[in-house]
Structures are given as structure tokens and as C-alpha cells.
Amino acid sequence: MKLHYMLRLAFKISLFILLTGIISFAGLFLYIWPQLPDIEELRDVRLQTPLRIYSHDGSFIREIGEVRRVPLKIGEIPPILIQAVLATEDTRFYQHPGFDWLGIARAAIGFIKAGGVSQQGGASTITMQLAGHFYLDRSEITIKRKIMEAFLSIKIERELSKDEILELYLNTYYLGHRAYGVGAAAQVYYGTTIENLTLTQYTMIAGLFQRPGKDNPISNPEASFNRRNHVLNRMLTEGYITKEEFNATIAMPETASLHLPAVELEAPYVAEMVRLKLIEDYGEDAVNEGYKVHTTIQRVNQSTANRALRKALQEYDQRHGYHGPEHHLEITQEMNAEAVEQFLSTFSIIGNMRPAIITSILETSVVAQIQGTGRVEMYWEGMNWARRYISENRRGPEPKSAADIFQVGDIVRVMQDEYGQWLLTQIPAVEGALISVDPNNGSLLALVGGFDFNRSKFNRVTQARRQPGSSFKPFIYSAALEHGYTAASLVNDAPITVTGQNSGDVWRPQNDNQRSYGPVRLRRAITRSLNQVSARLLEDIGIDNGLQHLAKFGFDINRMPHNFTIALGSEGISPWESATAYSVLANGGYHIEPYFIERIEDYKGNVVYQANPTLVCDTCDEQPEQTGSAPAVAITPSTADAEAITQPVGNLSPTPEHPDQTRQYARRVVDARNVYVINSLTRSVIHDPGGTGSRAQVLNRKDLSGKTGTTNDQRDAWFAGYNSSVVTIAWVGFDDFSRLGSTEFGSRAALPMWIDYMRIALADIPDVIKPEPPGLINILIDPDTGRPTAPGTPGAFLEIFNEVNAPKKLNEGEDSSVIQDLF
Structure with missing residues (x-):
């Protein structure tokens, strides 16, 4: 009887708890569900991707943006990396409905122990992490947030497939050093694309999702190494790798280092012009929209311009004398080459000039330790120009020995000539500029x-x-x-x-x-x-x-x-x-008006901007009377991108079906x-x-x-x-x-x-003068008077005239007023 009573009591209590739980869950559902954001935003999310700028021939100039990202489809991500992430972050990702009650219970315990706020996150699923990443305040982890994550994860799982969720997760998470997503992490830490990594590299990237800012291999190599090994252990436990693979990989050292995008063409002033133009016309977010801008810049021309300007300014600077060392360091016996190199690293490379420190002085040469190069000997021919600067019109006497120029410990600038010899130089205070355009279209x-x-x-x-x-x-x-x-x-x-x-x-x-x-x-x-x-x-x-x-x-x-x-x-x-x-x-x-943006592609590779410059045409049947003063450009945004592109760059018009029909010709002025x-x-x-x-x-x-x-x-x-x-x-x-x-x-x-x-x-451009236009005439003139003269006159030559005001041949007694003199 007593046992029967106890069973009934237990049943009632269990039923009460169950009903209370159901009612509570329903109440939370009715309260929270209407507040949840539209998950469709996730489906159409535009991943922040940096602006990349190229020359006309495709040479990479610069990457600009707050983030580095390489968006990847789920099918482009190696399965071994996916397994590494799942083993560490969410082993039951493909089985659970989006949340894990055990993880929520763990967060509740942490909440109670911390007196209402817990900084130790529970075992959030990947879907819950994604929900918190996109929609919730991540400044602190509370019970309310965990509940919101759970409901959001349910909603996400109802509207997105598992692969879509995982693809977003792997593309959007911050993984340290401005890298967002696994594609960018591969480039930032290993300088290659995701498919070219090894198992040890995949596991390092998989370990970044927990604490990417502090425990990445650049900021904290030891913590990153330990985290990588933890990922390997999880993969072994889950059966993703064999014991042999585990043993071979866990013994390998970490090889990550910071890799910045490799600039193929130095054109920073052009890149900044592009950045400012896109911000002006597209808004501040333009640098994070993944645009690829192809400029009109020609690689050979630009690299030649860089060299020509620096050479001219350095030659001017040397003509006016040596300004002395940039800095001075007292070298002690305790300072080895490594310490000197560390000191030199505080100086930036300027142009083509490296910082160097004079370590010993001979009669007509010096030994210098050059940043990133080591110790080299510089000879007299590379320094004998260094007469002391006095003013723009005065220099000191010519140096007779290296000691007239240097002291041990001088920090100077050096550069290599075309033969590999190191020469003394200095950062010129004088400045310069060079611009080169095609006058027939303004490019x-x-x-x-x-x-x-x-x-x-x-x-x-x-x-x-x-x-x-x-x-x-x-x-x-x-x-x-x-x-x-x-x-x-x-x-x-x-x-x-x-x-x-x-x-x-x-x-x-x-x-x-x-x-x-x-x-x-x-x-x-x-x-x-x-x-x-x-x-x-x-x-x-x-x-x-x-x-x-x-x-x-x-x-x-x-x-x-x-x-x-x-x-x-x-x-x-x-x-x-x-x-x-x-x-x-x-x-x-x-x-014509010079222009510098040839084409813009969006993050999907669609051409959204195509230059349609005004053209010079001497032989066209008709020259429309138009300003011809701007690089008319056409933009045809795709439907998905129409809202993102609200302002044109330059004078824009819709891209015609047949561009030839709207070709713009420059106006004669x-x-x-x-x-x-x-x-x-x-x-x-x-x-x-x-x-x-x-x-x-x-x-x-x-x-x-x-x-x-x-x-x-x-x-x-x-x-x-x-x-x-x-x-x-x-x-x-x-x-x-x-x-x-x-x-x-x-x-x-x-x-x-x-x-x-x-x-x-001009190396590949024919040496040809434009033909004379109609209405010009050549007349033999006297070089002293400018008047027409007879053949045989000393120094006489053919001068070109507009027929309208060309002088007539003067005979004796004729009026000479047609010859214009101004006294």
C-alpha cells in the first residue's frame, strides 16, 4: 500500500514537472518566438570581403578593407577540415535539431555559481554559435542569451539546411589577424589556398574558433600548438584519423607565419584614389563589399614611373649634398649582430632605401650592417658624392676618406645599383609627381x-x-x-x-x-x-x-x-x-578627362561597372556636340546587388545592349x-x-x-x-x-x-607625327625677319602657317603690313 502510494506520488510529481516544463517551454516559445529575427537575412547574408585593386593587365596592386575573407562553398572546403571542426565544436551537428540540452544545463550551473552571470560558455552547438554570432550581444554569456540561442537555432535549422549552416559558420567566424573564415585563415597563416594545406595546418585552423584573438599561432604560438593537439586528439577519438596519422602529425612543429597579400605592382597612390572614389560613390562600406577594381594602369608604365621618379629625386638630392646620418647608435661590445638588427628593425624601408648602421670605417670603404641583409662592405664609388649640405646653392668640400663622411654607429640609408653594389643614399626632402595618360581616351x-x-x-x-x-x-x-x-x-x-x-x-x-x-x-x-x-x-x-x-x-x-x-x-x-x-x-x-577605373566586379564576379570613355576620332563621320569631359561608365547591378549600389562612379548610364551604339566621342575644343x-x-x-x-x-x-x-x-x-x-x-x-x-x-x-x-x-609605339590637317601651308621664310624669302637665302627654312593668316610673298614695293610685328 505504501509502495503504491509512493509510486502514485512520484508519478504525479513527474507529471507536474513535465507539464510545468511543457507550459514553461510553451510560454517561452510564445514570448520569444515573435521577437526572433528573420532568418532569411542569413540566407542572403553578404559576407564582408575586402576591396582588391588590380592594374589593367591583372597585376595585384592592393587589398583594402577591415577584414580578410575568401568566401567558399561547402563543396570547396576539404572534408578533413570539416571533420576537424566538427570533432572539436559539435560532434553531433548532423544529428541534433540545433541545440543541446546538456549544454544549456552546463550554462545554468555556471550561471548559479557566478551569481547571475557566467563567462564560461556551455557546449553550444554550431547552430547556436551562428545564432549568437549574427543576432545576439556577445559581450556576456547569460541564461537569457542561451535560451535565445536555443530558440534561434531551432528557427535556423527549420529554414536552412545543415550544409548552409556549416558553410556560413566556416566563412564568417573571426580567426585572428583580420582573417574571417577558413579560406582567409589559410592565406593569412600559410600563404596558400585552403585545398593546399596539410593535416597539421587544418587542425590548427580548426582550433582557432575558440579563442582566435589570443590563441592564434602568431600571437600565442604555444597556446595555438596545444589547441591544435587537442583537435588531433578529438579527431582520433571520433575516428576521423588513424593512430598512425595522429602520431605522425602530433610530432610536427607548427609552421604558421603571417602572410600579407603579395603586391605585384606598386601603385599605392592609385589605390588610394580608387578607395576614395568608391567611398564617395558607394558609401563607407564599399571597401568591405568584395569589389574587384580593375584600373587602367599599365604594369610596365607604372613600375617605370616609380623608378624614374625616385631616381630623379635621389639625383637632385645628391647634387645638393649629404645631410648627415639619420640617427646614431653607440655600439658597445655587448651588442651582437642580432641586437643591431633588432634596432634596425625600428626603421622603415623608404622607397628603395634600407636602413644600415656603420660598424667599421676603413680608408675608402666602410662595413655596414643592413636591415634584412647582414654586414656588407661599401666602397668609395658609392659614397664619394657625400659633400656636406650647406644650402640649396652651397656644399662643403669633397670628402677625402670615409672618415670624412661617417662615424661608427651612424644610421644611414643605402640602396643597391643595377650591379648589386650597395651605395650610400638618403631620404630626399624634395618631392615629385608623375602622371601619364593616353590622350585619345583619357586612360x-x-x-x-x-x-x-x-x-x-x-x-x-x-x-x-x-x-x-x-x-x-x-x-x-x-x-x-x-x-x-x-x-x-x-x-x-x-x-x-x-x-x-x-x-x-x-x-x-x-x-x-x-x-x-x-x-x-x-x-x-x-x-x-x-x-x-x-x-x-x-x-x-x-x-x-x-x-x-x-x-x-x-x-x-x-x-x-x-x-x-x-x-x-x-x-x-x-x-x-x-x-x-x-x-x-x-x-x-x-x-578628354583622365580616368582610372576600367571595370568593377562584385564579390560574385559580376561586372557591375564598365568604363565607357569618350574617344578621340579624327575620321568619324559625325562628332556629337557633347562635353566629352568625363569617363562615362556603365553600371548594371544584378537584382541582388541593386540596393548596394546606390551612387554611380563618374557619369554613369545603363549598359547598352550594343555598346557601339552609345560610344561617346570627344568634342573638339x-x-x-x-x-x-x-x-x-x-x-x-x-x-x-x-x-x-x-x-x-x-x-x-x-x-x-x-x-x-x-x-x-x-x-x-x-x-x-x-x-x-x-x-x-x-x-x-x-x-x-x-x-x-x-x-x-x-x-x-x-x-x-x-x-x-x-x-x-614609348618603346613599342611607332615614331610617327600626326598628319597635317587641311588648311595648312608651308612657306620658305627668312629666319631673321620671319618674312617669305627666295630659295638660297642663308638660313631660310620652311615654316608652317594656317592658310587664313599665312603671309604672302613680298615683292619689291609691296605693303609689308601682313607681317605681324609687335614692339
């Missing part, structure tokens, strides 16, 4: 915004506004041709005083050598870069007429001073603006005859004796045109040069506008950079 071929991006992110191609000096003169001469002047017009190169609009404003331009040459032809004036002639031309045609003509080249005339100083390039412009303007001359008179004559004049700058750009004759090409530029007190040095295929602008100067030195003209400071670049950039 950017190369851009270098400074000596070293890590030292200064200021992009001097796009952000610096510097006086162009005489490199501005071709546009003034073009305006003069527009108003009746010819290449043979005589202008008096004599002192001139120009009065400004305000009373007392007086300007007296002078030539660089302070000399005057009297009446000179325009061709000779631009060849010798005579300042007084440019001033007289603008004074004669008028400022308003000059400004209106300058606007045709893309210059913002509202920003320019309304006075005659613009004749000598007094208004600051950027090298980018200069390249835009010179492209009008190079392409025969059409306005300057008469073809005018441009041809200017190009002929600027060829003389290079090819005529005494031309300021004559050094470029070393390229042995007849199709080159260009103009040097030097500003007052030699604060800026330019060379702008081109043919019909490539326009390149080179600039040298100090960011603080210091003087370059009394002998540092554009022909000496900037032209060598241009030559070194163009030697390679």
Missing part, C-alpha cells in the same frame, strides 16, 4: 604621387597646386595663334612694364638669364622660353580673350587671376590638370590647325639647338613635343611632354615651397624623370 597609364606613400600619403598629382611656370606657355601661344599670330610672327623680346587694374600694380617680367634678344619669331621665343614675349602676347590679345581660350583646355578660369601674370603660369594647377590640358594638344584638339602649329613649336623645344628640352633628344624620336617649366626662385620644376599616344607630366619641388637651387630648372630637375619614363613607355 591613366601611370601615376606616382610622391617619393613614398608610407612616408606621405599626400598625392601631388591630384592634390598639389603648383605654379606651372613656362610649361603654361603653349596655351598662351595657342591663344595668340587664335588671334592672328603665326609661328613666324616677330615679337620684341625687350623689357616690358605692365600696369594692373589697381593703381600702383606694376609687373616687370624678365627672362631667366636676365637678357633680352630683341625681335624674335614665336618659334624661337618658345624654344628659348622667353618670358617677355609671352607677356607681350597676352597684353596684345587681351586678358579676357586669353582666359576664354585657356578654358578650352579645361582650366578653371574663375580661379585664375585676372592679370597678365598668367602668361607665365602664375596660377597654381595640379599635374592632373596639366595632363588634361596637354592631352588637347596631343590628340589634335579634343577635350581647339582648331586642328592651331594645335598642329603648337605641336610643331613645342617639337622645336626638344629638337632645335638651344631648346630648353633638348636633353630629350637622347630618346632619338622625331615625334616628341614638350615644354619645360620653372617658377620664380626655382621653387617648381616641370616638364610636360607628349606625342600623339602618350602625355606625361613630371614635377619636382618641396612641399613647403622651399627653393630648389639657382641651377635647378625644369630641364635639369624634372626632364630626366620624364626621359627615363618615356624611354620605356
Whole structure:
């Protein structure tokens, strides 16, 4: 009887507990279920993936973004890695409904012991971890969170398949050092793709899911090694590996090291331009949307531009003397090579220059320990340039021995020449810029915004506004041709005083050598870069007429001073603006705008952005009257990505079914005859004796045109040069506008950079001058008078004229007023 009573009581208590549990569960279900988020968000989740930037030929330039991720399909993930993760994180993943009551009970015990909050997580299933990862606050682990995880996991398992859940888990979890997902972890820790790893590497990655920030193999190798071995033990227990595999693997050392994306082409200033453009048009999240941006940059051009700029700035720097060591370290007997190397590691590599410490000094050589290289001997030929810097115009005496230059312990910069010899160098304070574009469509071929991006992110191609000096003169001469002047017009190169609009404003331009040459032809004036002639031309045609003509080249005339100083390039412009303007001359008179983004692909590989630039076409039947000033680009977002792409890049229009039907042609802005004559004049700058750009004759090409530029007190040095295929602008100067030195003209400071670049950039481009447009005529003229002359006249040569204002042959007694003289 008593036993029967006890059984009934036990049954009632059990039934009460069961009913209470069911009612409680139902109550929790009714309370929590409506609050749960839509799981469809998981199905359509867009994994944060970094922006990757490439050159036109596919060379990798840079990866930008907060995360590193390589999204993988479940079928692309090796089964052995999946087994390693399941053995460690959730052995019954493919059997349970999404949660584990034992894990929840374990969390409850921890909750009670900790007085309401437990920092020891229970045995959460992979589905529960995924639920917490995407939807819940992970700052602390509480009973409420565990219950929410359980219900969320039920909902997730109802709407996603097991493989979909596991794929999300393996792609989204943070695994240390900005790596999200197993694909990124393989690259970050082993520098390869996931399918190329070994068992020991798979188990290391599988062990990262617990404490990736602290216990990864870079931050804590010992903890990571122990965790890896724990994963191996779990795999052995679960029967995923044999005892032989376990013994062979557990004895292997850990081989992980930090692997950053291998840059194939150095173009950091271009990469930053891409980043800023995508953020401007797509928003801040653009760098994490997995876009692949293919730029217009050509690998050979860009690498050549990098070398040319650094060489030019280093040569300038050495011409002006040695500034002394960068730092000094007192070397003691206790300091071994390892200690010295550790000290050197605190110095960054700048450009192509490594830090080194002088360890011993001989008569005409030194021994230096170079960062990452070891000890080498440097010889006299690589250091004898190092006269002491005094000022931009003065140096100390020539050194007689190495001791005149160094002390033991000096931290200096060194670089290797083409023969592998180490040379003394120094970080130049002077800066430079180079931009190269295709004038027939505006595509950017190369851009270098400074000596070293890590030292200064200021992009001097796009952000610096510097006086162009005489490199501005071709546009003034073009305006003069527009108003009746010819290449043979005589202008008096004599002192001139120009009065400004305000009373007392007086300007007296002078030539660089302070000399005057009297009446000179325009061709000779631009060849010798005579300042007084440019001033007289603008004074004669008028400022308003000059400004209106300058606007045709893309210059913002509202920003320019309304006075005659613009004749000598007094208004600051950027090298980018200069390249835009010179492209009008190079392409025969059409306005194009440089552009640098060729194509954008989304994270799925769909092309969502395709450049459709304005093209120069001399032979097309019709040239539509349009601005032709922007790189029109077409975007066709896929349905899934339509919301992500809300702002266009540049001027965008829907991608047409037949792109040829919407091809955009550049608008003519300057008469073809005018441009041809200017190009002929600027060829003389290079090819005529005494031309300021004559050094470029070393390229042995007849199709080159260009103009040097030097500003007052030699604060800026330019060379702008081109043919019909490539326009390149080179600039040298100090960011603080210091003087370059009394002998540092554009022909000496900037032209060598241009030559070194163009030697390679033009290597495969035919040496051809564009054909003469209709309406031009060649007339034999007297070099002294600029007037038509008879064959046999000493020095006579053929000059090119626009038929509209070409001089007529003068017979005795004829009026000579058709010859334009300005005195």
C-alpha cells in the first residue's frame, strides 16, 4: 500500500514537472518566438570581403578593407577540415535539431555559481554559435542569451539546411589577424589556398574558433600548438584519423607565419584614389563589399614611373649634398649582430632605401650592417658624392676618406645599383609627381604621387597646386595663334612694364638669364622660353580673350587671376590638370578627362561597372556636340546587388545592349590647325639647338613635343611632354615651397624623370607625327625677319602657317603690313 502510494506520488510529481516544463517551454516559445529575427537575412547574408585593386593587365596592386575573407562553398572546403571542426565544436551537428540540452544545463550551473552571470560558455552547438554570432550581444554569456540561442537555432535549422549552416559558420567566424573564415585563415597563416594545406595546418585552423584573438599561432604560438593537439586528439577519438596519422602529425612543429597579400605592382597612390572614389560613390562600406577594381594602369608604365621618379629625386638630392646620418647608435661590445638588427628593425624601408648602421670605417670603404641583409662592405664609388649640405646653392668640400663622411654607429640609408653594389643614399626632402595618360581616351597609364606613400600619403598629382611656370606657355601661344599670330610672327623680346587694374600694380617680367634678344619669331621665343614675349602676347590679345581660350583646355578660369601674370603660369594647377590640358594638344584638339577605373566586379564576379570613355576620332563621320569631359561608365547591378549600389562612379548610364551604339566621342575644343602649329613649336623645344628640352633628344624620336617649366626662385620644376599616344607630366619641388637651387630648372630637375619614363613607355609605339590637317601651308621664310624669302637665302627654312593668316610673298614695293610685328 505504501509502495503504491509512493509510486502514485512520484508519478504525479513527474507529471507536474513535465507539464510545468511543457507550459514553461510553451510560454517561452510564445514570448520569444515573435521577437526572433528573420532568418532569411542569413540566407542572403553578404559576407564582408575586402576591396582588391588590380592594374589593367591583372597585376595585384592592393587589398583594402577591415577584414580578410575568401568566401567558399561547402563543396570547396576539404572534408578533413570539416571533420576537424566538427570533432572539436559539435560532434553531433548532423544529428541534433540545433541545440543541446546538456549544454544549456552546463550554462545554468555556471550561471548559479557566478551569481547571475557566467563567462564560461556551455557546449553550444554550431547552430547556436551562428545564432549568437549574427543576432545576439556577445559581450556576456547569460541564461537569457542561451535560451535565445536555443530558440534561434531551432528557427535556423527549420529554414536552412545543415550544409548552409556549416558553410556560413566556416566563412564568417573571426580567426585572428583580420582573417574571417577558413579560406582567409589559410592565406593569412600559410600563404596558400585552403585545398593546399596539410593535416597539421587544418587542425590548427580548426582550433582557432575558440579563442582566435589570443590563441592564434602568431600571437600565442604555444597556446595555438596545444589547441591544435587537442583537435588531433578529438579527431582520433571520433575516428576521423588513424593512430598512425595522429602520431605522425602530433610530432610536427607548427609552421604558421603571417602572410600579407603579395603586391605585384606598386601603385599605392592609385589605390588610394580608387578607395576614395568608391567611398564617395558607394558609401563607407564599399571597401568591405568584395569589389574587384580593375584600373587602367599599365604594369610596365607604372613600375617605370616609380623608378624614374625616385631616381630623379635621389639625383637632385645628391647634387645638393649629404645631410648627415639619420640617427646614431653607440655600439658597445655587448651588442651582437642580432641586437643591431633588432634596432634596425625600428626603421622603415623608404622607397628603395634600407636602413644600415656603420660598424667599421676603413680608408675608402666602410662595413655596414643592413636591415634584412647582414654586414656588407661599401666602397668609395658609392659614397664619394657625400659633400656636406650647406644650402640649396652651397656644399662643403669633397670628402677625402670615409672618415670624412661617417662615424661608427651612424644610421644611414643605402640602396643597391643595377650591379648589386650597395651605395650610400638618403631620404630626399624634395618631392615629385608623375602622371601619364593616353590622350585619345583619357586612360591613366601611370601615376606616382610622391617619393613614398608610407612616408606621405599626400598625392601631388591630384592634390598639389603648383605654379606651372613656362610649361603654361603653349596655351598662351595657342591663344595668340587664335588671334592672328603665326609661328613666324616677330615679337620684341625687350623689357616690358605692365600696369594692373589697381593703381600702383606694376609687373616687370624678365627672362631667366636676365637678357633680352630683341625681335624674335614665336618659334624661337618658345624654344628659348622667353618670358617677355609671352607677356607681350597676352597684353596684345587681351586678358579676357586669353582666359576664354585657356578654358578650352579645361582650366578653371574663375580661379585664375585676372592679370597678365598668367602668361607665365602664375596660377597654381595640379599635374592632373596639366595632363588634361596637354592631352588637347596631343590628340589634335579634343577635350578628354583622365580616368582610372576600367571595370568593377562584385564579390560574385559580376561586372557591375564598365568604363565607357569618350574617344578621340579624327575620321568619324559625325562628332556629337557633347562635353566629352568625363569617363562615362556603365553600371548594371544584378537584382541582388541593386540596393548596394546606390551612387554611380563618374557619369554613369545603363549598359547598352550594343555598346557601339552609345560610344561617346570627344568634342573638339581647339582648331586642328592651331594645335598642329603648337605641336610643331613645342617639337622645336626638344629638337632645335638651344631648346630648353633638348636633353630629350637622347630618346632619338622625331615625334616628341614638350615644354619645360620653372617658377620664380626655382621653387617648381616641370616638364610636360607628349606625342600623339602618350602625355606625361613630371614635377619636382618641396612641399613647403622651399627653393630648389639657382641651377635647378625644369630641364635639369624634372626632364630626366620624364626621359627615363618615356624611354620605356614609348618603346613599342611607332615614331610617327600626326598628319597635317587641311588648311595648312608651308612657306620658305627668312629666319631673321620671319618674312617669305627666295630659295638660297642663308638660313631660310620652311615654316608652317594656317592658310587664313599665312603671309604672302613680298615683292619689291609691296605693303609689308601682313607681317605681324609687335614692339
